[in-house]
Amino acid sequence: MNMEIQRSRQPSAAPEPANRAPAAARAPFVPIVAAGMPLQLVLALRPLGCETPVLPASQVPGLAACTTELLIVDGDGLDSLALIQAIRAQPAQAGTPILLVATGEARMIRRAAIEAGATDVLMRPLDPLDLQTRARTLIDLSLARAEAARAASLLDRQVAGIRAESESREREIIQRLMLAAEFRDDQAGDHLTRVAGCAIAIAEGLGLSEVAANDIALASTMHDIGKIGIPDSILLKNGPLTREEREEMQRHAERGYRMLHDSPSRLLQLASEIALTHHERWDGTGYPRGLVGDEIPLSGRIIAVADVFDALISERVYKSAWPPEKARDYLVEHRGSHFDPACVDAFLSRWEDIVGLMRDRPAGAGAA
Numbered sequence: 001m002n003m004e005i006q007r008s009r010q011p012s013a014a015p016e017p018a019n020r021a022p023a024a025a026r027a028p029f030v031p032i033v034a035a036g037m038p039l040q041l042v043l044a045l046r047p048l049g050c051e052t053p054v055l056p057a058s059q060v061p062g063l064a065a066c067t068t069e070l071l072i073v074d075g076d077g078l079d080s081l082a083l084i085q086a087i088r089a090q091p092a093q094a095g096t097p098i099l100l101v102a103t104g105e106a107r108m109i110r111r112a113a114i115e116a117g118a119t120d121v122l123m124r125p126l127d128p129l130d131l132q133t134r135a136r137t138l139i140d141l142s143l144a145r146a147e148a149a150r151a152a153s154l155l156d157r158q159v160a161g162i163r164a165e166s167e168s169r170e171r172e173i174i175q176r177l178m179l180a181a182e183f184r185d186d187q188a189g190d191h192l193t194r195v196a197g198c199a200i201a202i203a204e205g206l207g208l209s210e211v212a213a214n215d216i217a218l219a220s221t222m223h224d225i226g227k228i229g230i231p232d233s234i235l236l237k238n239g240p241l242t243r244e245e246r247e248e249m250q251r252h253a254e255r256g257y258r259m260l261h262d263s264p265s266r267l268l269q270l271a272s273e274i275a276l277t278h279h280e281r282w283d284g285t286g287y288p289r290g291l292v293g294d295e296i297p298l299s300g301r302i303i304a305v306a307d308v309f310d311a312l313i314s315e316r317v318y319k320s321a322w323p324p325e326k327a328r329d330y331l332v333e334h335r336g337s338h339f340d341p342a343c344v345d346a347f348l349s350r351w352e353d354i355v356g357l358m359r360d361r362p363a364g365a366g367a368a
Contacts, residue, residue, distance in 0.1 A: 020127060026137030027051045028069040028139045033087075041101065044128035045072075047135060057083055064090040069142040069220060070135060075102040075109075075116075081116040088117035097138035101126070151207045170267045171218065178221050190361050191222040191310055195340070197357040198306035205346025206302075219271035220303050223278045226256030238317045253279050272301060278303040281338045291339075301340040305331060305347050308338070309354075313365040321363055324355065 030050040032041055045052050048069075055062075057078055063071070071087060073080050080100055087093050097119040101107045110121045120134055164291060178192055196217040203213035227235060230252055234245045241249060254276030260268045277291065277300025282291035286304075296304075312327035322330075326352070335344040347354070 009270070009301050023171055028143070029067065030135065030139065031055050031063065031066070031068060031069045031070060031082065032072045032074060033057060033078070034074035038074045038101075041074060041127075041131070042127055044096045044126065044131045045135060046130060050135075050139070055269070061090075063087065064092050066092065067094045067146075068093060069146075070097050070099060072101060072135070072353045073102055082113055084113065084116040084118050095248055097142050099134060099138060101131075103227060110160040123253075166265075167267075170265045173265075174218055174221060174267065174271070177225055190363070194218050194310045194357060194363065195223070195303065195306045195356065196359050197361070198309060199302050200352060201350035201357070202305060202343055202346045203354045205349045206298075206342060208361045215270060216274070216302060217268060219267055219299065220306070221277075222256065222260065222268075223274045223303050223307060224252060224256065225259060225271075226252035226254070226275060229255050236317055250287050272299050274299050274303050275299070277348070278307055279306065282340050284339045286338075296340070301343050305339050305343045309347070310363065314359065324358060 003099075006341060020315055028050045030045065030048075031301070032052055033056070034041075034054055035056070042052055042054065057302065059082065071093065073083055073087075074223050080102065081245050084098055084100065085099060087096075098117065100109075100118045100121045101124065102111045102113070102121060105126045106123045109123070113121045116364075119138060122131060122134060156324075199217045199220045200213045203216050205212070210218075230249060232239065234248055237245070253276055257272045259276060260272035263269060263272070274297075276288070277296050280286035280291045280292055280296045280300055282296070282301070284290050309327050309331060312322045312330060313324050315321040328348070331339060331344050338346050
């Protein structure tokens with residue numbers, strides 16, 4: 001008998017760390033926290049095939065590094081309620097079943113133990129079969145929870161992979177639609193890149209997150225996608241447009257919106273919003289819907305500033321390029337009429353970034 005006791009005491013030196021083998025590949029880990037050697041508990045649990053180290057209360061903090069299927073607290077000689085609360089305070093043990101073995105008035109002890117965080121309470125005198133039944137049930141519960149958590153983690157990784165693949169395809173679609181614009185105008189690519197760069201600067205100046213800024217920038221590359229339906233005789237006209245031609249040109253906003261809006265893609269929906277609203281004006285005199293102020297989506301207000309600025313500094317078939325400072329002054333002059341004042345202020349706050357962008361992607365000649 002002394003040999004058996006000695007074997008039971010050996011694991012109490014220190015709990016094993018959390019990098020133990022998966023629960024399915026090892027015996028359930030069921031530490032017993034006790035003031036002495038709870039021989040009756042150890043022997044009663046042996047038929048379950050558990051690993052049952054006996055630990056003093058002082059080693060409870062070490063359980064934070066363990067993966068535990070069930071934790072048994074022998075309340076004799078311990079402040080068991082405080083001990084259970086301390087165990088529950090450890091994130092690694094927050095969901096571990098705790099079985100309190102206690103002596104005393106059953107109803108009072110059970111209520112207090114459950115309130116402290118115990119999962120179940122077993123009163124002395126011990127019935128070994130009752131202990132085995134309750135322990136097996138709690139171990140099975142713990143293993144089921146662990147398996148559910150692993151399955152959920154695997155599902156999360158699969159969903160993240162699918163989402164990443166979907167977003168990659170969305171971006172490829174957008175890039176290919178950009179190529180469609182470049183077929184009409186070989187300067188469109190640089191224009192779209194500069195507008196996107198300005199959009200990031202404005203969005204960040206407004207305090208938007210990096211993700212939101214990048215989304216708006218990418219979606220902005222399709223702001224003029226509706227122009228693929230405009231005849232070259234209008235799009236490339238060297239001179240002022242007639243009223244009918246201008247009306248046809250303005251239809252590109254609605255056309256771009258219709259091309260994109262019914263896509264399930266979040267980015268393409270954002271692109272449709274930008275295509276529709278980037279020619280709206282803060283004072284309501286824009287097109288196609290005459291929206292006023294905050295009625296215009298923020299994405300459209302941002303691209304309105306970026307698009308007009310780049311159009312002004314670019315040479316077109318109908319105009320010479322403006323110096324960047326003159327284009328900047330134009331934005332300031334029309335702050336609160338054409339443009340959202342906050343977007344203009346954000347643009348100005350990032351002026352050095354804008355200058356760097358123009359240096360890297362200088363404006364040239366283009367259609368529109």
